[in-house]
């Protein structure tokens with residue numbers, strides 16, 4: 218069989234799994250190339266633990282160059298363009314030909330879309346800012362901490378609520394009297410998961426004494442005055458501001474022929490194939506409309522499970538076997554409470570007319586489950 222080249226763009230949750238799975242499924246005559254602008258893979262969920270000092274950065278990162286030991290070629294370069302007709306990925310220094318392409322470039326962050334974000338807020342989704350936040354928390358003297366969501370969609374719908382719960386528990390542990398508040402344009406926490414999950418998370422916030430302002434869009438951050446200005450003209454004061462920045466499709470995708478008007482890539486919801494033959498997209502860079510009208514949330518669990526399907530089907534195609542695996546819309550999520558416990562939600566997001574999601578009572582075992590998942594993830598794929 219002639220050797221094929223599979224090029225995977227992005228070494229995050231989705232790309233990492235595709236590369237590993239394909240390497241296991243295909244012989245050495247087939248080339249697997251993983252391209253990422255960063256030298257390392259970051260296990261994003263641990264950013265929340267890093268914030269409160271439960272992790273150090275080196276415990277949640279792995280060098281993507283380690284994949285070479287497994288026979289995966291790693292190229293650390295920025296993807297500058299893709300020529301779908303010629304089947305070529307362009308970086309700033311080279312052109313890389315492919316037979317199959319998997320795009321898993323995630324979402325880009327645009328904090329600057331809210332004036333004053335960079336000056337006034339810690340970016341909860343950026344490693345360097347979370348390190349700065351962790352260091353500043355120890356000396357924090359104020360009495361009001363705000364967690365703010367800039368816009369929808371954003372990855373990991375639970376993350377801002379977990380951040381608020383973790384911060385609240387951190388301040389309590391430090392015997393500091395700090396009012397934590399969540400400000401979000403969402404009508405309820407995790408709206409795609411339905412009203413039961415939303416009201417459960419809202420009641421967790423309430424029981425912890427965290428103030429919650431849904432349906433609130435922040436227009437600007439006045440860093441000098443330490444105030445948020447909302448779209449409806451209110452001013453919300455803060456001493457510390459932790460922000461989920463605005464998200465958008467990666468620039469290289471947004472302007473390409475494969476993207477929808479929104480910039481995200483439409484795919485077949487079951488096979489993750491794009492409109493172009495032999496080109497697949499998975500994870501946060503995609504847009505998959507659900508029966509409820511909302512899109513499938515951006516979360517690592519989906520990137521992971523989609524990656525398994527795509528890797529299986531590409532390997533099957535190369536081996537001339539029927540490509541039968543389909544992504545069924547299942548997903549799950551741990552919700553950290555900050556006191557050593559976590560909640561757990563699991564469900565099917567392709568259910569009609571709306572996702573069907575069940576909740577489990579918070580407990581210490583779910584927190585331990587999340588820790589074990591982190592350890593497994595970094596062991597399994599490196």
Ligand SMILES: Cc1cc2nc3c(=O)[nH]c(=O)nc-3n(C[C@H](O)[C@H](O)[C@H](O)COP(=O)(O)OP(=O)(O)OC[C@H]3O[C@@H](n4cnc5c(N)ncnc54)[C@H](O)[C@@H]3O)c2cc1C
Pocket residue numbers: 226227228229230231232252253254255261262263264265294295296297321322323324341342372373376467469499500501502515516517518519520550551
């Ligand atoms: C604080 C936080 C907590 C989270 N917690 C959870 C959780 O508990 N559960 C969950 O399911 N999800 C969670 N997520 C979301 C999860 O991390 C993402 O949804 C997931 O990583 C998406 O995978 P992906 O492969 O689509 O993109 P990513 O993992 O973001 O990977 C994209 C990769 O592409 C690279 N890249 C981008 N553009 C280029 C370019 N032009 N050239 C080269 N490389 C490029 C990036 O460097 C990156 O490595 C969390 C996210 C955050 C920030």
